[in-house]
């Protein structure tokens with residue numbers, strides 16, 4: 001089975017790994033640019049994480065507030081990321097998002113409307129104006145279905161339930177990818193001069209998470225192994241509102257739209273505690289009384305934003321602190337109340353899937369009683385370091401877009417900025433991958449030795465006779481990351497985490513799996529675990545190095561935000577088997593953009 | 601308060617299989633998918649199941665629970681009597697791959713035969729204008745999470761493999777309805793709905809509507825209206841244009857779209 005001549009082979013111009021919003025948009029763009037495209041994904045088509053996104057797509061279309069434009073969106077994004085974002089990515093993102101949304105409509109998407117028939121936009125944390133194009137609270141479904149239907153109509157080749165485990169290189173540039181079919185366990189080789197990674201995030205390494213089994217950091221690990229850098233890996237977003245009860249749903253997301261649409265947070269004493277946690281950085285733009293906060297929903301010109309809509313890192317830390325101080329709910333969260341603020345009809349219309357989710361899974365009627373919520377690991381800001389305009393990494397021919405790419409969101413992502421990121425940078429990566437493939441004359445080729453080595457590596461868990469079960473290793477890894485590299489961090493704990501990761505890595509060498517190669521989740525997990533461990537190590541090492549608190553990285557031993565760190569990015573690179581972290585200066589933004597931050 | 605749940609899970613592949621009994625410790629508030637995952641983690645590491653979101657949003661985890669097509673992630677264990685054995689089998693309408701995982705490629709093939717959306721041109725300012733009431737009908741159909749439970753339960757294909765050639769199934773009747781009622785689409789899909797999708801084979805048993813986890817009124821709101829339009833077609837093209845709701849300005853030329861594959 002490891003004989004290269006017996007393995008299925010395909011030749012394409014562009015291989016896109018991942019079929020969420022970023023991968024689909026990249027594939028469509030590459031196809032439109034004339035390339036022959038393969039779209040590969042681990043799950044069935046249409047089931048990627050993007051399908052779960054709820055709240056909306058951030059784009060400064062100005063449909064609800066005509067004052068809104070790309071400069072305001074750019075400024076909000078940079079401030080939300082505590083100025084660590086790559087300015088050029090944030091700029092392109094803010095400028096191009098509106099057109100990407102209109103394009104979805106042209107491909108069949110049906111967004112909610114304003115009274116004059118335009119695409120409606122809703123409020124979200126950190127956004128100055130109501131800016132999120134949405135469809136109730138199932139925007140991701142609309143986005144992925146629209147792109148999926150477009151890709152199918154264009155006749156793009158889709159390889160679903162097919163997992164990529166290795167990228168090939170011909171020494172100079174990427175030359176293809178290796179994977180297995182989940183259904184049969186058989187191997188498959190793609191030869192291609194351009195590969196776009198669009199594999200999403202890493203959240204499955206944490207115990208409490210809104211992420212699915214797919215989020216094992218495959219793209220991050222594939223890029224590292226191919227020689228690319230990862231940037232900003234210390235920044236992991238804990239969404240402030242995940243479900244906390246019952247235990248089996250702990251971590252499942254409660255969309256920020258609940259707060260965007262007027263929901264408020266209270267502790268066990270009934271206090272709207274967010275007023276006690278307004279940081280200096282956001283004081284000028286945040287309401288300091290309940291009255292002003294409540295007026296803001298209808299009059300944004302004369303009132304400031306409620307503190308419940310501060311960026312996610314601020315809200316998550318505040319909830320964490322309230323629970324620690326003993327003011328939490330019976331199940332260790334805080335109350336999120338929309339029931340007392342809007343009539344039941346309104347809630348059901350604006351938040352149908354939240355209503356359904358709580359009713360079915362927790363026996364809670366959100367139109368009548370408050371929800372219990374707490375932080376959940378949600379999104380990784382860190383990812384493959386890419387050129388902002390083209391999406392290309394340091395490795396020629398290797399592109400990345402979407403959650404797997406880094407830089408765009410700095411130290412903290414604003415809600416709604418991911419779906420727009422997928423569209424803007426998915427398209428850019430796809431186009432540029434196609435152009436590069438067209439420029440290259442010789443066919444990409446992959447050597448038999450490389451194929452054989454990849455196949456042997458993939459089969460290793462079957463020949464091992466060790467006593468380790470991949471499910472227990474994963475369980476222990478989630479425990480380590482959750483308790484030692486979680487929402488609040490210290491040097492001592494992260495050092496401990498690194499030691500434990502080394503131990504876990506040793507245990508993976510003793511993993512064995514039962515059964516055969518056909519649709520065997522135990523085997524799949526055994527392979528994914530290598531990626532999870534590698535990426536977890538990057539997070540822990542970068543987090544240990546950054547001796548300050550900023551965005552999605554909070555150090556108990558360095559609680560302050562430190563200006564000298566404000567100009568430094570941390571890059572992770574693989575050196576043999578070990579992860580190296582190095583400091584590089586943050587790209588500095590041109591004066592005309594900098595001037596936007598002096599204005600009020 | 602945990603307890604031990606007795607389960608029977610179908611295990612096997614295309615060549616055959618059997619119901620395997622398991623006893624699984626479960627906790628209050630858990631769903632069937634939690635119990636399956638615990639079997640995977642502690643008893644049978646190779647038990648094949650599909651899932652992604654665990655919150656009823658992705659439509660991956662479909663199976664038959666005590667004979668009823670359901671999402672395993674949205675089926676609370678508290679809906680069963682204590683002591684009742686919970687039996688989980690794969691969707692019957694699709695060929696088995698392994699254990700609870702079936703080959704649903706039929707659905708993806710049908711999807712390829714659906715004509716592409718063909719919109720009017722944007723306005724000069726680059727936008728489209730539609731009213732909320734105009735989009736709501738289509739939005740109901742676009743809630744579909746492609747769990748394929750309606751396809752699984754539909755008797756036209758459930759026990760009649762041969763009908764799969766000529767019948768798209770309820771999920772895809774939704775697509776025709778959605779395109780027909782889309783305020784911007786310019787094609788006439790009625791010929792295809794009848795000849796290619798085989799909507800005539802549906803005898804409105806409403807079983808599909810009953811199992812839809814999204815509560816989409818597949819029969820009443822999608823299938824019946826499309827059937828009515830198909831009947832109208834031979835008489836009067838103007839009726840069809842009139843029925844394409846809310847088209848205020850120019851009426852575009854309507855045409856039967858070219859098929860992606862013919």
Ligand SMILES: Cc1cc2nc3c(=O)[nH]c(=O)nc-3n(C[C@H](O)[C@H](O)[C@H](O)COP(=O)(O)OP(=O)(O)OC[C@H]3O[C@@H](n4cnc5c(N)ncnc54)[C@H](O)[C@@H]3O)c2cc1C
Pocket residue numbers: 017018019020021022023040041042043048049050051052053054055056057058139140162163164165198199200201210211214218219253378379401402403404415416417418419420422
């Ligand atoms: C519950 C929830 C709600 C959210 N709500 C919002 C929101 O309202 N607004 C917003 O902007 N963002 C939201 N987000 C974040 C946003 O949805 C994600 O960041 C985004 O969808 C990621 O898209 P992606 O295209 O990068 O990756 P995904 O959609 O995750 O797709 C990844 C793809 O890569 C494939 N893949 C992974 N590894 C491999 C491999 N080794 N081989 C082959 N294929 C592979 C997967 O199968 C999948 O197809 C939400 C996230 C969650 C979890």
Ligand code: SF4
Pocket residue numbers: 753754755756769770801802803804805806807808809819823
């Ligand atoms: S109503 Fe029609 S499509 Fe639905 S299950 Fe019955 S026969 Fe099938």
Ligand code: SF4
Pocket residue numbers: 659743744745746747748749750751770771774808811812813814815816818
């Ligand atoms: S219509 Fe309902 S039952 Fe059918 S696939 Fe869609 S969500 Fe599932």
Ligand code: FES
Pocket residue numbers: 650651652653654655656657658659660661662671672673674
């Ligand atoms: S796992 Fe997504 S619907 Fe059940």
